[in-house]
Amino acid sequence: MSSVSFVKIQKNAVSSVKQAIHEALGLIDYSFKKATKNVVIKPNLCYYWDYSTGQTTDPRFVEALIGLLREKIVPNPSISIVEADASAMKCRHVFRMLGYEKLARECDVKLVNLSEDQSDIAEVTVGKRAFRLRVPRTIQDADLRINVPKIKYTPRETKITCALKNIFGCNPYPKKSRFHPELKEVIVATNKAMRFNLCIIDGNIVSGIQPRRLGLVMASKDPVAVDAAAASIIGLNPDMRYLRLASKEGLGSMFFTPKGVSLNYFKARYPKKDAETKLVNMVYSLVVRMRLGRRIGLE
Amino acid sequence: MKKVGLGVIGLGYIGKIHLRNGLKLENAHIVGVSDLSKRALDDAKILGVKKTFTNYEQLLKEPNLDSVIIGLPTHLHLDCAIRAIEAGKHVLLEKPIARDVKEAKEIVSAAQRNSVKLMIGYPHRFNPAFRELKEKIESGELGDVEIAYATFISSGPFFHRTVGYVPSPVPEWWFDKELTGGGALMDLGCHLINLLRWYFGEITGINSYLGYRFNIDLEDHAICMTQFESGTTGAINVGWFSQEYQLKIDLLGSVSHASAQHRPENRLVAAARMLTTGISKLYWPHLAELQYFAKCLIQDSKPSPSGEDGLKDLEAISLAYKNAVDLERWR
Numbered sequence: 001m002s003s004v005s006f007v008k009i010q011k012n013a014v015s016s017v018k019q020a021i022h023e024a025l026g027l028i029d030y031s032f033k034k035a036t037k038n039v040v041i042k043p044n045l046c047y048y049w050d051y052s053t054g055q056t057t058d059p060r061f062v063e064a065l066i067g068l069l070r071e072k073i074v075p076n077p078s079i080s081i082v083e084a085d086a087s088a089m090k091c092r093h094v095f096r097m098l099g100y101e102k103l104a105r106e107c108d109v110k111l112v113n114l115s116e117d118q119s120d121i122a123e124v125t126v127g128k129r130a131f132r133l134r135v136p137r138t139i140q141d142a143d144l145r146i147n148v149p150k151i152k153y154t155p156r157e158t159k160i161t162c163a164l165k166n167i168f169g170c171n172p173y174p175k176k177s178r179f180h181p182e183l184k185e186v187i188v189a190t191n192k193a194m195r196f197n198l199c200i201i202d203g204n205i206v207s208g209i210q211p212r213r214l215g216l217v218m219a220s221k222d223p224v225a226v227d228a229a230a231a232s233i234i235g236l237n238p239d240m241r242y243l244r245l246a247s248k249e250g251l252g253s254m255f256f257t258p259k260g261v262s263l264n265y266f267k268a269r270y271p272k273k274d275a276e277t278k279l280v281n282m283v284y285s286l287v288v289r290m291r292l293g294r295r296i297g298l299e
Numbered sequence: 300m301k302k303v304g305l306g307v308i309g310l311g312y313i314g315k316i317h318l319r320n321g322l323k324l325e326n327a328h329i330v331g332v333s334d335l336s337k338r339a340l341d342d343a344k345i346l347g348v349k350k351t352f353t354n355y356e357q358l359l360k361e362p363n364l365d366s367v368i369i370g371l372p373t374h375l376h377l378d379c380a381i382r383a384i385e386a387g388k389h390v391l392l393e394k395p396i397a398r399d400v401k402e403a404k405e406i407v408s409a410a411q412r413n414s415v416k417l418m419i420g421y422p423h424r425f426n427p428a429f430r431e432l433k434e435k436i437e438s439g440e441l442g443d444v445e446i447a448y449a450t451f452i453s454s455g456p457f458f459h460r461t462v463g464y465v466p467s468p469v470p471e472w473w474f475d476k477e478l479t480g481g482g483a484l485m486d487l488g489c490h491l492i493n494l495l496r497w498y499f500g501e502i503t504g505i506n507s508y509l510g511y512r513f514n515i516d517l518e519d520h521a522i523c524m525t526q527f528e529s530g531t532t533g534a535i536n537v538g539w540f541s542q543e544y545q546l547k548i549d550l551l552g553s554v555s556h557a558s559a560q561h562r563p564e565n566r567l568v569a570a571a572r573m574l575t576t577g578i579s580k581l582y583w584p585h586l587a588e589l590q591y592f593a594k595c596l597i598q599d600s601k602p603s604p605s606g607e608d609g610l611k612d613l614e615a616i617s618l619a620y621k622n623a624v625d626l627e628r629w630r
Contacts, residue, residue: 046466047457047458047466048457048458048469048513049457049542050512050513053542087468088458088466088467088468088469089466089468093469093474093515096513096514096515097513097514097515099514101514102514276565276567279567280567280570283567283570283571283574
C-alpha cells in the first residue's frame with residue numbers, strides 16, 4: 001500500500017510552504033537523489049485564473065519547491081517548469097499572467113511549452129484500446145519528474161482533477177477537447193506514457209464551490225493513491241471507475257496509508273459543492289446533452 | 300407598423316447577445332448576419348436567421364437593410380463603421396467607439412457627412428437602476444452630488460471561474476494593446492465615464508493609476524479621479540481581476556445619498572431564465588438599448604448615446620492614460 005502524507009502549512013509564506021513540503025516528503029520517506037541532473041515540474045496552469053481562485057498552482061508554492069530542490073540536490077540540477085497549450089489556454093500568456101515568467105527569472109529555471117517541444121510517439125494500451133501519444137523530449141530527458149497539481153471538482157466524467165488529470169495536460173496536442181469522449185482512458189494512457197516520480201499537491205488555496213485557504217500539502221509517489229485521497233477530501237467516494245482503471249493499468253493503488261495530519265481535518269474544511277451548485281451543474285449537463293447550448297447561447 | 304431591417308456584423312460574445320435580442324424585437328427584424336466563423340453563422344441559422352455572410356460588404360448590399368449593429372473587435376471598428384456609413388446604413392457601434400481619438404473622429408465625421416445615425420453601445424444607459432439615479436439627480440433629491448463613486452469589476456475577457464462550466468478561449472486580439480487601444484479602463488471604464496458624463500456633464504480634469512496584476516501590456520485595473528463641470532468629483536474603479544462581477548454607482552449628495560447596481564441574478568434563476576426565454580436578466584439593458592435604437596430609426600430622432608458621446612468618452616480615457624500616475628515612485 002502506498003503512503004500519502006498530509007501536512008498543514010502554518011503561515012501563508014514561501015518559507016512556511018517550503019517547510020511543509022519538506023515535512024510531507026519526510027513522512028513518505030522520500031529523499032532527492034544527489035545525482036539528479038534534469039528536473040521537470042508540472043504545475044496545473046489550466047487557464048488564466050490566478051492562484052487566488054484555487055484553480056491553478058501558486059507560483060510561490062513552486063518557488064518553495066525549487067528552493068528545496070536547490071538545497072537538497074548538489075550540484076544544482078537544471079529545472080524546467082512545463083505546461084502545454086490547451087483548447088482555451090496558451091502557454092505564452094499563462095506563464096506571464098500567472099507569475100511564472102517572473103518566477104523563472106528570479107529562480108533561474110526554464111519555462112517549457114510542451115506543445116512547442118520536440119516529441120516522440122509512444123504506443124500505449126489501456127485495456128484493449130491502443131493509443132499513440134506524443135511524449136515531449138523535455139519530459140523524456142528528465143531524471144526527476146514532479147507533478148504539482150491542485151485538488152478540484154471537474155464537470156467531466158472523472159469528477160475530480162488532481163494528480164492523474166494534471167499529467168493529461170502534458171499532452172502536447174492543444175485541442176485536448178477531442179480526447180474528452182474517452183477521457184479517462186486517455187488520462188490513464190498519458191500517465192503510462194509519461195511516468196512522474198513524485199506528486200506534491202498544492203492544497204494551500206483550493207477552489208471547491210468557492211476558493212478557500214486550506215493550507216494543505218499532500219505528497220506521495222503514487223498518483224492513484226493521491227487521487228483517491230483527494231476524492232475523499234472533496235467529499236466523493238474514491239471508488240471511481242477512473243481510479244479503478246488507473247489502478248488496473250498499474251499506475252498505483254487506490255488504497256493508501258495516511259501519514260501526518262488526519263485527512264478528516266482537511267475534509268471537514270474543503271469548500272464542498274452545495275445543493276444549488278449541484279442543481280445548476282445538472283441543468284448545464286442537461287443543456288449540453290440535449291444540444292441546446294448553441295440555441296440558447298450557452299456555447 | 301414599420302419594422303427596421305437590422306444586420307449584425309460580428310457574432311462574438313456581444314454580437315450573439317444583439318442577435319438574440321434583435322430576434323425578439325417587435326419594431327425590427329434581422330435581415331442577415333456576418334461573421335468569418337462558419338460555426339457562428341450556423342448558430343445564427345439555428346436561431347432562424349435566413350441570410351448569413353462571411354463578408355460584411357455583401358450584407359451591406361441587402362436591399363431591406365436599414366442599419367447594422369457592429370460587434371467586431373475594436374481595431375476593426377473604423378473600417379467597418381465607415382463602410383456601413385458610406386453605404387447609407389445607420390450604425391449601432393459597440394463600445395469603445397474606436398482604439399483612439401483619431402479613429403473615433405473619423406467615424407463621427409463620416410456619420411455627420413452622410414447624415415447617418417450613429418449610436419454607441421452603452422447598455423447601462425438603459426438600465427432602470429441607473430436611469431433612476433439620473434432622475435434623482437435631476438429632481439434635486441440628492442442636493443449637490445459632491446462625490447460619485449463608480450465601480451465596474453469583472454473577469455474581463457477571461458472566463459469566470461464557475462464550477463461546472465468549461466473555460467472558453469480568449470481571442471488573441473484581447474492581448475494586444477495595438478488592437479484594443481487599452482485595457483480595463485478602455486473596456487469597462489468607458490461605461491462608467493459615459494454614465495457619469497450623462498449625470499454630471501463634461502469632464503474638466505482626469506488622472507489615473509493603472510495596475511498590472513497579470514503582467515500583460517494592458518492595465519487590468521485602474522482608478523481614475525475625475526472632475527465634472529457640475530463640480531462633482533468622480534472616483535472610477537475598474538478591474539478585470541475578479542471572478543465576481545460588480546457594477547455599482549454610489550452618489551453622495553449634500554441632501555441625500557443614492558446607490559444603484561447591476562448584478563447577475565442567482566445562477567439557478569439565470570439558468571432557468573436562459574432555458575425558458577433565451578435571455579438572462581444581465582442582458583435586459585441590451586434589449587432595451589436595441590429597442591430604443593430601432594425606435595430612433597423609425598421616428599427619425601437622434602439616438603443617445605451618440606457617436607459624439609463615444610468620442611468624448613474616448614477623449615477622457617485618452618487623457619486619463621496620458622495623466623497616469625506612477626505609484627511605484629511613491630513607494
